[in-house]
Amino acid sequence: MQSAEPKNQKSCLVATLSRYTSAVRNMEHTIMLPSLLRDVPQEEPEDSFAAEGNNKDLYEYFLMLKSVRNVVESGLMPPDERKALSVPLETLEDSDPETLFHFHLTGLFSVLNNLTTSSHMLTRRYKEVIGLSN
Amino acid sequence: MQSAEPKNQKSCLVATLSRYTSAVRNMEHTIMLPSLLRDVPQEEPEDSFAAEGNNKDLYEYFLMLKSVRNVVESGLMPPDERKALSVPLETLEDSDPETLFHFHLTGLFSVLNNLTTSSHMLTRRYKEVIGLSN
Numbered sequence: 272m273q274s275a276e277p278k279n280q281k282s283c284l285v286a287t288l289s290r291y292t293s294a295v296r297n298m299e300h301t302i303m304l305p306s307l308l309r310d311v312p313q314e315e316p317e318d319s320f321a322a323e324g325n326n327k328d329l330y331e332y333f334l335m336l337k338s339v340r341n342v343v344e345s346g347l348m349p350p351d352e353r354k355a356l357s358v359p360l361e362t363l364e365d366s367d368p369e370t371l372f373h374f375h376l377t378g379l380f381s382v383l384n385n386l387t388t389s390s391h392m393l394t395r396r397y398k399e400v401i402g403l404s405n
Numbered sequence: 406m407q408s409a410e411p412k413n414q415k416s417c418l419v420a421t422l423s424r425y426t427s428a429v430r431n432m433e434h435t436i437m438l439p440s441l442l443r444d445v446p447q448e449e450p451e452d453s454f455a456a457e458g459n460n461k462d463l464y465e466y467f468l469m470l471k472s473v474r475n476v477v478e479s480g481l482m483p484p485d486e487r488k489a490l491s492v493p494l495e496t497l498e499d500s501d502p503e504t505l506f507h508f509h510l511t512g513l514f515s516v517l518n519n520l521t522t523s524s525h526m527l528t529r530r531y532k533e534v535i536g537l538s539n
Binding site: 284285288335338339342363368369371372373374375376378379382383385386389 | 418419422469472473476497502503505506507508509510512513516517519520523
């Protein structure tokens with residue numbers, strides 16, 4: 272379906288945000304009993320969220336995807352979590368502002384696309400857990 | 406004026422993008438002869454764009470602000486310029502996706518707010534150059 276969209280539409284930030292909130296809405300609609308995902312590990316190597324090297328179970332992942340969606344929908348500035356990253360931020364702040372703009376925009380596209388894929392994956396995994404996979 | 410906006414509105418990404426394009430539109434509307442900015446240095450220490458440590462003259466800065474605005478308005482994915490930054494990107498890619506999302510969203514807010522301020526500053530500097538400052 273996505274491939275039918277014009278290129279401009281596909282890469283627009285607003286459209287990317289919208290695709291993510293839509294994926295999470297569908298995930299929430301499907302996952303009526305999120306607690307069934309407790310202690311279910313991220314075990315499938317093709318899961319994009321399994322590749323991200325964290326130890327969350329699927330329930331925690333479900334909560335994280337909703338939390339990010341809340342920030343996207345509310346538009347509220349998240350707390351500055353840059354200190355959680357061990358990146359020499361002085362390097363970033365010294366950069367040309369246009370380069371910095373492209374860096375963060377590209378990064379936001381990338382992480383949102385990954386989280387959208389994760390939402391679809393989690394929805395599918397839930398259906399497997401409850402025996403509804405087809 | 407900004408302080409009269411509700412908090413939610415102020416920090417919304419779409420509103421931040423909109424404020425930036427509006428500032429650049431006003432800048433373009435005012436600066437009828439951009440070539441007058443050629444070789445005008447970024448000399449005032451209170452200029453946010455002077456503090457960014459680059460050697461652009463005001464004409465080059467004008468072109469850069471328009472270039473960023475074109476990306477914002479078109480929504481076209483910019484080329485991946487992350488390699489222009491000397492940041493160990495593996496560190497970023499290994500991060501928790503929620504942390505990474507907050508990092509890029511906060512960074513995008515910050516750089517867009519700085520560029521919006523720069524657009525206002527540049528408009529004011531142009532008025533000084535043509536003797537219209539008041």
